[in-house]
Amino acid sequence: MSSSSQPSTTGDVLEFDSKISALFNHKGYKIMNKLGQGAYGKVYKAMDSSGRVSAVKVMDLSLMSENFRNKFLPRELSTLIECRHENLIQVWDIFRASNKIFIFMEFAGNGDLAGYLKKHNPMEDSLSCLWFLQTSRGLSFLHERMLSAHRDIKLDNMLLDGQYVAKLTDFGFAKPSAEKERRQVLLSRTFCGTSPYKAPQVLARKPYNGFKADVWSMGVSLFLLFHRQFPFCWKDRPEQLRQIADYPDYIRSRYRQDLPEDAKTLLDGMFNPDEKARSWIKTIRNNKWLLNMSSTAILPTQ
Numbered sequence: 064m065s066s067s068s069q070p071s072t073t074g075d076v077l078e079f080d081s082k083i084s085a086l087f088n089h090k091g092y093k094i095m096n097k098l099g100q101g102a103y104g105k106v107y108k109a110m111d112s113s114g115r116v117s118a119v120k121v122m123d124l125s126l127m128s129e130n131f132r133n134k135f136l137p138r139e140l141s142t143l144i145e146c147r148h149e150n151l152i153q154v155w156d157i158f159r160a161s162n163k164i165f166i167f168m169e170f171a172g173n174g175d176l177a178g179y180l181k182k183h184n185p186m187e188d189s190l191s192c193l194w195f196l197q198t199s200r201g202l203s204f205l206h207e208r209m210l211s212a213h214r215d216i217k218l219d220n221m222l223l224d225g226q227y228v229a230k231l232t233d234f235g236f237a238k239p240s241a242e243k244e245r246r247q248v249l250l251s252r253t254f255c256g257t258s259p260y261k262a263p264q265v266l267a268r269k270p271y272n273g274f275k276a277d278v279w280s281m282g283v284s285l286f287l288l289f290h291r292q293f294p295f296c297w298k299d300r301p302e303q304l305r306q307i308a309d310y311p312d313y314i315r316s317r318y319r320q321d322l323p324e325d326a327k328t329l330l331d332g333m334f335n336p337d338e339k340a341r342s343w344i345k346t347i348r349n350n351k352w353l354l355n356m357s358s359t360a361i362l363p364t365q
């Protein structure tokens with residue numbers, strides 16, 4: 064193992080074989096401490112020869128099911144590289160060596176929104192609105208320009224960079240969800256995502272519109288930012304579906320009493336169980352109340 068690729072880790076050490084070390088040396092990458100771990104790999108801090116700090120996600124192909132490798136991985140990689148938007152984590156380099164995939168991406172120095180919410184109580188609604196609006200813009204780019212649905216929207220996939228700009232990441236389940244020529248929506252039949260954030264069609268395992276399922280998950284994210292709890296009981300699926308179907312009475316009974324009526328209307332549009340009637344992300348990112356509230360947000364100081 065060469066010194067330039069030796070990880071100076073606290074905790075987990077990234078084991079390299081000589082092939083990977085040689086590749087890292089050639090590309091001038093230095094791997095530093097571990098940042099976190101997800102279902103499909105570990106994430107490390109890294110630096111390139113120009114001193115630029117990045118995050119590198121190391122995905123171990125041998126730990127993935129064949130289904131995941133064949134169905135999701137090619138999608139994740141191609142979508143990642145083409146996505147360039149200020150509210151999407153930029154991917155700089157991807158390579159594969161020794162049964163691992165290395166994804167070098169923009170480093171977000173202030174963690175994810177789930178972590179921020181846990182540490183900061185109370186959190187101003189204006190700040191929630193700003194970060195929600197920023198991630199909505201990133202998602203809008205993914206929907207309208209890439210014609211892809213994200214399909215795993217959650218606060219854990221909303222990262223904060225060094226300037227506290229919110230950016231969406233983790234396109235593991237992203238999928239082209241509209242036909243290019245006529246921009247006709249293609250229904251999804253892969254029921255992915257994270258339980259409390261899943262749209263009713265995904266929970267019921269019915270073919271669904273991936274764009275509208277993302278909007279539902281954005282609704283759950285915004286509700287969480289405003290209330291610090293999930294809108295529906297997600298540990299009991301039949302009960303979750305009953306609560307969702309009792310629209311809008313159940314969700315209206317869950318809103319904070321002091322939540323402005325404009326916020327309730329915005330959330331109502333995202334929680335409509337009928338996906339045809341549910342808002343599009345474009346409508347949400349142009350919502351006047353959201354824009355006004357965001358403009359009053361005060362960013363945290365370092």
Ligand SMILES: Nc1ncnc2c1ncn2[C@@H]1O[C@H](COP(=O)(O)OP(=O)(O)OP(=O)(O)O)[C@@H](O)[C@H]1O
Binds near residue numbers: 103106219
């Ligand atoms: N670009 C990044 N910059 C800084 N930290 C990051 C970056 N990407 C990921 N991390 C950190 O690594 C952790 C693991 O990320 P990863 O995307 O692998 O998993 P996850 O989203 O938490 O879970 P899963 O992928 O299983 O849904 C994140 O929670 C975050 O703390």
